[in-house]
Every structure is written in structure tokens, then in C-alpha cells.
Amino acid sequence: xxxxxxxPAAGTAATSPTDGQPVAGQARAGQALxxxxxxxxxxGGQSLTGPAAGRSLRPVPRPAPLPVPRPARGADAACPADxxxxxxxxxxxQPLFRARAAQRLAVLAYHGVTDPRSFGxxxxxxxxxxxxxxxxxxxxxxxxxxxxxxxSVLVTFDDxxxxxxxxxxxxxxxxxIPAAAFVISELIGTxxxxxxxxxxxxxxxxGRARSxxxxxxSQLLRRLKAMPDPDRRRSLQELRVSADRRPxxxxxxxPADLLALREGGVAIGNHTQGHPCLGRCDDATVRAEITGAHxxxxxxxxxxxxxxxYPDGGHDPRAETVLQELGxxxxxxxxxxxxxxxxxxxxxxxRLQVDSTTSTRRFDTILSxxxxxxxxxxxxxx
Numbered sequence: 001x002x003x004x005x006x007x008p009a010a011g012t013a014a015t016s017p018t019d020g021q022p023v024a025g026q027a028r029a030g031q032a033l034x035x036x037x038x039x040x041x042x043x044g045g046q047s048l049t050g051p052a053a054g055r056s057l058r059p060v061p062r063p064a065p066l067p068v069p070r071p072a073r074g075a076d077a078a079c080p081a082d083x084x085x086x087x088x089x090x091x092x093x094q095p096l097f098r099a100r101a102a103q104r105l106a107v108l109a110y111h112g113v114t115d116p117r118s119f120g121x122x123x124x125x126x127x128x129x130x131x132x133x134x135x136x137x138x139x140x141x142x143x144x145x146x147x148x149x150x151x152s153v154l155v156t157f158d159d160x161x162x163x164x165x166x167x168x169x170x171x172x173x174x175x176x177i178p179a180a181a182f183v184i185s186e187l188i189g190t191x192x193x194x195x196x197x198x199x200x201x202x203x204x205x206x207g208r209a210r211s212x213x214x215x216x217x218s219q220l221l222r223r224l225k226a227m228p229d230p231d232r233r234r235s236l237q238e239l240r241v242s243a244d245r246r247p248x249x250x251x252x253x254x255p256a257d258l259l260a261l262r263e264g265g266v267a268i269g270n271h272t273q274g275h276p277c278l279g280r281c282d283d284a285t286v287r288a289e290i291t292g293a294h295x296x297x298x299x300x301x302x303x304x305x306x307x308x309x310y311p312d313g314g315h316d317p318r319a320e321t322v323l324q325e326l327g328x329x330x331x332x333x334x335x336x337x338x339x340x341x342x343x344x345x346x347x348x349x350x351r352l353q354v355d356s357t358t359s360t361r362r363f364d365t366i367l368s369x370x371x372x373x374x375x376x377x378x379x380x381x382x
Contacts, residue, residue, distance in 0.1 A: 088365045088374060097368040104338040105138075106130070106367055107154045109313075109351040113167035119356035120171045122363055126153055127175050130367070134178035135267040135307055138343070139329045147341035153367070155179040156332065156351065158271060158309055159194060161250075165257050167356075169264050181261055182271035182309035182332070183253065185293035188300070191249030195275065196221050198247045199236055207243035209235035225312065229281040255300040262301065269307035270294055270328075278316040290322045306330065313351070320347050336372045 088094065113119045126132055130153040141148045155172070157164045160181040172179050187194070193201070203212075203220045211231055212223055224232050240246075253261075258268050272278070272289040273296075281289065290308070298304045306329045310316060313334020323331055324347070331347030339350040352366050365371035 088370055089361045091370065094365065094368060094370055097365075097370040097373070101338060101368045102150050103341060104369070105148055105152050105154070105341050105343070105349075106338055107156060107332060107349060107351040108354045109309075109332070109334050110155070110157045110168075110354060110356060111159055112157065112161045112163040113171075113356045114163065115357045116167045116171065118358070119167065121360065122354075122356070122358070123155075123171055123175050123177055125360070125363065126155075127177060132177040134265070135180040135269070135330070137178075138349075139306065141342055142329060142346045145342065150341070152341060156269075156309070157181040157266075158334070159184060159275070160253060160271070161194075162253060162257075164266070165253060165261060169261060169266060172266065173264050176265075178265045178267070180267040180269055180307060182269040182307070183258065183293075183297070184271050184273070184275045185296040186273045187252045188258070188296070189254045190252050192252065193247050193250040195236060196224075197250070199224060199239055201245075201247040202236075202239040202243040205243045205245045207239035209238035209242075211235045225277050225280070227280060229276050229285055232276070232280065258297075258300055267307065268297060268301060268305060269309060269330075269332075270297060270305045271309050272311050275311045277312050277314075278310065278319050279314055283318055286316065286318045287322050290319060291326070294326055308332070308347075310334070315348050323347055336375065338369045338372070 130151045131149045133148055133152045133154050135154065137148065137152075138154060140146075155177060156179065157168065160183040164181050168179070184194075186192075192198075199207075199220055211227065212220065212235055224235060227235065262268055270290065270293045273292040274289065276285065276289060278286050278289070294304065304327065306327065308319075308323055308328050308330070309332040310319065315331075315333055320331065329346060330343075330349060332349050332351050334353055335350050336353050337350040338352065343349045352372060354363065354366055358366070362371060365374075
């Protein structure tokens, strides 16, 4: 039986799903909910009761509904994201969000799979309670102007590290769930780390760059992303020259791996050559990043990709123009929103940010759209 958990303060900063850590007892919570639907009601006709239910000596014909906990203040303000999702799941508005989500398209945006067991449980939940669809099905719906089925969910992966091949593909194939992976072309067939991992490693091993003001390494990525792209590249090179150590290599996917993914039901899409922030690039760089990756993927796959995911999830109108010229049919954001079952703007399709470690309860509130709406409300309130 679910139990109330500590809840976050109204002023707690929103945490990205990829940064959230599981709370204590998360595995038990996921197991207890393994047989529940999105209705939030336990199986077997049981009712949720408060802790005082067993102390009354008088018969109670109908137990009182579980009170919805309100955000705490003070010491409880630093509650993890998964704990927030736990109490949101029992909010009175959750059934309304679930009903609305049934008529929306949920596109899940993962960044690799670090917890295969939890990821498998999430897929089981999707297979039981949703309608997994493929990238081709979304393209067909757009082409024919025909809405997708109710509760449609598309699983996607950005950056596509090797865990997509080693962990995600077997789990997806076992359950017959299609997916899409958006890859960074200049990393394919190499041992280069993602540039943000490299920058973090270099800064923690003595790396310095004039434009970074030698601030705390935890703020490094935010500052690099805020720079014009030439300054980001120059700062990254300065970090390489000044650091005491070189970062370890990272095994990346190979062209053969891309073919294996596609054969297993994971469509391959374009995620640019080097994953810059397109909004910080000049026009020529935007075009080169998209077309360079497009040409490489066409060569490896034997056919041109038709789907694109914007690096860092933000739409760029110049990029959309290039995509239209190249014949792309779909473009994906990472705005943490549900979209219509028939996308209004095929090159601006919303996605929900989720992680393989996300707890079952929070996974439900993300799929319903309640957790994303709550995060937007808190951002506006702040």
C-alpha cells in the first residue's frame, strides 16, 4: 500500500529527470506499484486509508480518502525530484491529467540507460498501459493527417551512448517496443567522450580557460553553453592544453552498431555533427552541423535520415529551414511537454524528459503531464 512521503517546499528548484537520484526505498515503491494502472488505485479493491484507520473502535462504513500532502517548508525544502513525483501521483488533479494525456502524444527523451532493471519496469508499464508507436508511425500520421491512437508513446534516446545498444535494445526487443536514437555523427566509430564530459574532467584536473573565470567546476557546463560557439570551442581547447590529465576514452557506437540498432527496431536520427548549442552558432555553422551529420548517416545507413533532435532541445528556426531543404519529416524538442496526437508542427514535436532511474510513481506523473505542468508552474512562481 503506498505511503505518504516527505514533500518538497514551494521554493525548491526544479530538477531535471536526468539529474534526479532515486530516494531511499525506491525499489520497493516500484515493486509495490508494478501491478497498478495509471488510475492510482491499488488492485484487489483496496482503499487508501490514513494511519489512524486501525485505531478506531467504531465501525467505519467508508474510510476517509488519503489526504493530499502539501509542500513542506524549511528543512524539507531539499526533497529529491522522485519524492515530489510520489506525492503528485495522489494529487486530486492527477485523474484529470491522466484523462487529458490519453488524447495526447507522449514522446519520452532518454539519455542512455544506467539502470536496466528500472528501465525494463518502465517499458513493462508502457506496454501494459499505453500504446507504444514507432518513428515511422508518427511520420505516417503526419503525412496522412491522421491522429495516432489514444495513449500513444514514442521512446527516443539523445546522444546515443553504447548503453542504447547494450541495455536498451535487448529490453526493447524483448517487449516488441520500437524506439528512435539520435546520434552525434562525429563520435561514431571513435573513443572520444562527449564534449561536456570532457570539459568537466579537464576542469577537475587543473584545466583553465580565460573566458570561464576559473569558477567552480559545477558551473562549467552552464557557462560553456551560454557562450557563442567559437568561444566555447576555444575555451574547450584551452582546457585541453592546461589540464594535468587527458580524459579517458569512451567507447562510442560504430556504423555497424547503427545498422544493428535499426535492424532491432530502433530508428536512427540526426543529432548534428558535434552537439553544439545551435542558438549560439552562426548561420554557416548551423548548416554545416546538420548537413555534415546528414551526409555521414546517409553513407552509413544507405538511406537519408528523416528525423532530427535539436541539441539541448531548443528549437532554432534556421535549423528548421535546413531540415526542410533536406527533406526531414520530424523534428523533436526537449521542452518537457506532451504534444497532440497529430503534431501541429512536425519539426517542433514536444518531448518529456525522463531517466532510466526515474521511480515508478514519478514516471506516472511525467506521462500524465502533471509533473511537467507542476515544474512550469514552479518556474513561473519563482
